[in-house]
Amino acid sequence: MSTQKEEETEGADAPVAATEAGADGDALEALVSEHVLEREDHLNAPGFVIRADAVQDVLSTFKEEAGFDHLSCVTAEEHEDRFESIYHLRKYDDPTQEVSVIVPTSREEPVSETAEPVFRTADWHEREAHDLVGVEYDDHPNLERILLPDTWQGHPLGLDYNQDKPQIVTFEENKNPLEDHERAAGDSDTMFLNIGPHHPATHGVLHVETVLDGEQVADVNPDIGYLHRCEEQMAQNGTYRHQIMPYPDRWDYGPGGIINEWAYARAAEDLADIEVPEYAQVLRTMGSELCRIACHMLALGTFCLDIYGDFTAIFMYAMRDREVVQKLLEDLTGQRMMFNYLRLGGVVWDVPEPREEFFENVRDFLDELPERLDEYHDLITGNEIFQARTIDTGVLDAETAKNYGVTGPVARGSGVDYDVRRDDPYGYYEELDWDVVTEDGGDNYSRLLVRMREVEQSARIIEQCIDLLEDWPEDERNIQANVPRTLKPEAGKETYKTVEGAKGELGIYIRADGTEKPGRFKIRSPCFSNLSALKEMSTGEYIPDLVATLGSLDVILGEVDR
């Protein structure tokens, strides 16, 4: 496979505890043995239960000595007898090397040490855990609610949370929710500016608290949660087999629906041990890449909207081409955005009849695509003013990106060679011929280039899928494995699986509790982690660059807030 990453870990520097088949639990345990209370392996990784005051010790040991430099996700959950925070660690060089660090705390005093000094990304993830589940993190720099309003009472994913109790906040208490955010009058050298939640450039309901020094950004702090729809809780209330699959379409509605569905399918199939037929894998791969093109077209259009300033030619061109993809997706799935196309063990139906017509439509689109992209390069990337605006603005270096858990085109634009499709292969990607795109600039321009070049790669993948589908023998077109009507994975089984979404690593953690519904369902949103790096990228720049940087991150608020 041409996509195999060069072996960077050869020689004396090879991190300890790495084997061919994933992380070597025993060797890892030896590293931190004094803190480990017990082993509790997950399906995807070895898991270590540690004391609540040793979080930083353990995580930094894993980071420094074993090379686990990517804190992918932090899951918190409440059990009958304890609270638990789970840190899902992996490596940017090889995401199949995984380890879970489980930190239990008592129900009476759920305080655990923060991981923020080791991984900056833990800041937001722990705030979310605190907000929704109610775990306290000692020494956390800013342990406020992140998704729910500051006035919210209770922690909705906790066991004793009463959903029927109305949230009563008196008018006086919440007269001006932003009052505390204003600064003292004495601090008059700078100006505090609320960008959003209703602002033309926030791509949804995002509120960016900005401190300005003249036109320059002195400080910036994204305030999220306006689009929080309790997606995790809704998934926990649905049955594995059918009731969860429609929800992922509502996360990244870029429309990255099929990719999102695949994230859930991958985790649930791992949990229930379901094999997906090859034919269905090809269909899934093709659908995902169509979604990726549509997402990147939207990203391109809206990014240019931020730079050009109006609904200009390039935005409309991008929409026009995205429309073609949406038409194809509609032919395939019957829907334009909320596809609900995947099923556990396969997909819901085959390519629409007449097959030739569908294949021809896809081929027409692929044939025209290079010409379209040339047009974009003429209009956008070749334009001097555009280059002046985007090159060397919103710079994110590779180390900072890793520290913030940044993934996807944003990380690849900073030279982080990381793509789950290649590094932790799923679906049919391993069998196909394509490349992972990276750029070294780390600026807004690089991120745009990565997206535009990824569209070409996606087109390559789709083309090969179409060839495969066309030649597939008719009696072997198996679109779904045999899956029982009711799935009840045994209690205590836990897994964390990721796919490469259009915005980055989209992960799902599921803990089975022996019923037909998940005990805990956690979504690791790539946009959530990417957005947390905004402060690093924009401080010291001008307002227009802040807006452009936000656009280049390509956040979908539906996925950030879930």
Add this chain to the structure above:
Amino acid sequence: MTATPLPDTIADLLGVEGFLGEAVAMLLAAALVGTIMLTMTAFAGPWAKRKITASFTDRISVNRIGPWGLGTIIVDAVRLLSKELVIPEGVDRPAYDIAPIVLAGSALFAFAVIPMGSGIQLADPEVGLVFVFAMASIASLGLLMGGYASNNKYSLLGGLRAVAQNIAYEIPLVLTAASVVLFTGTLQLSEIVAIQQNTTLVTLAGVRIPAWFAFVNPFAFALFLVANLAEVGRNPFDTPEAPTEIVAGYQTEYSSAYFVLFYLGEFVHIFLGGAIIATLFLGGPGGPFLPGFVWFTIKIWAVYLFTQWCRSAIPRVRIDQLIGIGWKGMLVLSFANLVLTAAILGVTGI
């Protein structure tokens, strides 16, 4: 080519005399010019702008009301004027109210001295060109008042940007115009037009090409076009409004009739920019076959089309880049243009 100013023509037609008669004729003439400009704006704002942008961006745009969607003009006017006039708390009252009037008024005022052809010119003072620039610059004051009085941080940023931008680009604009004055030796607009129209550049196959300054000095013409884009605040220089950055800049807090005035002022300004370009560089109302006024209208609409084209196709520069281009690029180039023109004129003795 110098025609009698419009008020005198009207006075003659009506046969009125004396101070009162002149005043009536003046008012009638002013009303006529105002009506012409407002009609053009009415076409440009709700209708032509949409149609032009739609053509650039592969869309259809208004086509439901009346032929080619022209009824939209009336519908839009009613819609805009029937909206509630929201005046936010804490605005600086007189300034907040005066700003839209200053903006719309200043641009209309400048049209008083523009020769529009077919004898339509309200007055023809000897300092015509200076008067036009003076009037057009007052608009900056309106923008600053609006931005500062609105009690809104976005408006404030927009107002500050507008002033910084206008100062940076007014100077190259005036200097480039001065290079035209070097040719003509007069500031009187009717004279400038007449000299362009009556001098022959070359005669090709029996067709006389007049010495329009766009042909004589294309460099100055290009400079003026660019500086004018900044002056009227269109892409790549639309930073004072910059919808995706500072919402709507100085006009964020304006609604209903005030908003209409701002909107109108902006369009009249674009037309004024077109009128100055037509007068200085494109021979004013001059042209073959068609009446002068028609030619004049065609020329200012061509400039309008150019601004809309830029708006659709060119990214916006950042405010610091914009100031940099103005002071470090445009200013130097316009001085070079002025000095070169002076030197060449001095040597050749034209």
